[in-house]
Amino acid sequence: MTVQTLTPAETTALPVRVPLVTRPLGLLASLGAARENLLSIIPEIAVKQPMVSGKTGMRWHMVMDPGALRRVLLERTEDYPKSRATKNLLRPAIGNSLFVAEGADWRWQRRTVAPVFTHRNVSALAPVMSAAAGRACDRIAGAGPRAVDMMDEMTRATFDVIAEVTFSGGGTGFERDTVHRAIDGYMAAAGRVSLFDMLGVPDWIPRPGRVLSGPAMVRMRQVADEAIEARRARGPAGVPDLLDLLLAGTDPESGRRMDTAGLRDNLLTFIVAGHETTALTLAWSLYLCAFDPAVQEAAAEEARTVLGGRLAGADDVPKLEQVRRVVDEALRLYPPAAMVSRTARVKDELGGREVRAGDTVILPIYALHRNRLLWEDADAFRPDRFLDRKAIDRYAYLPFGDGPRICIGASFAVQEAVIILATLLSRFRFRAVPGRDPKPVMILTLRPEGGVWLEAEAR
Known part of the structure; x- marks a missing residue:
């Protein structure tokens, strides 16, 4: 598989993107490419057709057709469970939580x-x-005229949010730094998602360089357990946080409550997934705003008008329509969960194509969001394409998935992203640093390799 070479005309006025491939690779070359960036194995034809199938050791199908995606995610969801390798990759951090569980347990x-x-x-x-948005503004202002890595800043801001709304109360019984270090270590140790994982290759075949657990991960789980027990003994104080709400939660059908292990696994799911994905959304949104100053100024003017110099709040979110469109377009161009996989349990047909039991069904959200059959000027940054949301096919835009397993924290993530982005844009003008464009690379999530370095000028 060779990397697609883009002509100068094709690269003009387009934000950074993953080079897709124009001809098949052999197995070894595919493994090497996927090790560097899993998205680099997507064939260029995937952004021009509804479905691509092949065999790289095992049969696979990349699905970009909205009707077929609806079938996989909504109509026949139990026939397309998450692949075993995906579950094994995540289980060391989040146990048998909502994200990993299947069937009745889920x-x-x-x-x-x-x-x-x-x-x-x-x-x-x-x-x-x-x-958290206010503290981020203070840090950015304190950095002075030098460039700031907004990926780092947004990771710090969103971790502050998720830590506070998960274990509020000043961190009593909860070592925030320990959890933060464990998450960073897990992301690094789990490494780049292997092509083996996406194709459903048996677990006993080793993934080079991958170590999924260690002392930091064990300690993170202990810290969570201790915090849960302390909260159970203390009870809620003030506005209920996520832990309070989960402790009070019961299954309306059975009356069952989560034990400490279940609470811990789901809280760590919210922490690991919650802050990482929103930080990425914000970092890519700021990159795009710096890339297109006209869009940035329009969104900033809206934010200044709505906020009037104060911090954004929940009541402001519906009024921040342009800011929300920037967030939506960032999620389209750089979806955090840029590629996921399912395993077909039974024989089926997708898009008029035979799918056999055991086949790997790949949902390349990155390619779906850039498919020419579904999006005009698919690689361009055009937030106004979301002016009429009803005109967009529901299964052409899947930053949070869909169906019964749609991301349960989607509304939380969008509210957080809009509040923080609006606050930042109302106070700073962001400019790109020449020669320091981020590189989109999938490492569990779609990250900006090299960071998002921007200069921030106070308004």
């Missing part, structure tokens, strides 16, 4: 957790997000 957890993320509960957590 259903009761989902019923128990769903009330936690009601609009009312998510809105009540907005002041924590606003405070």
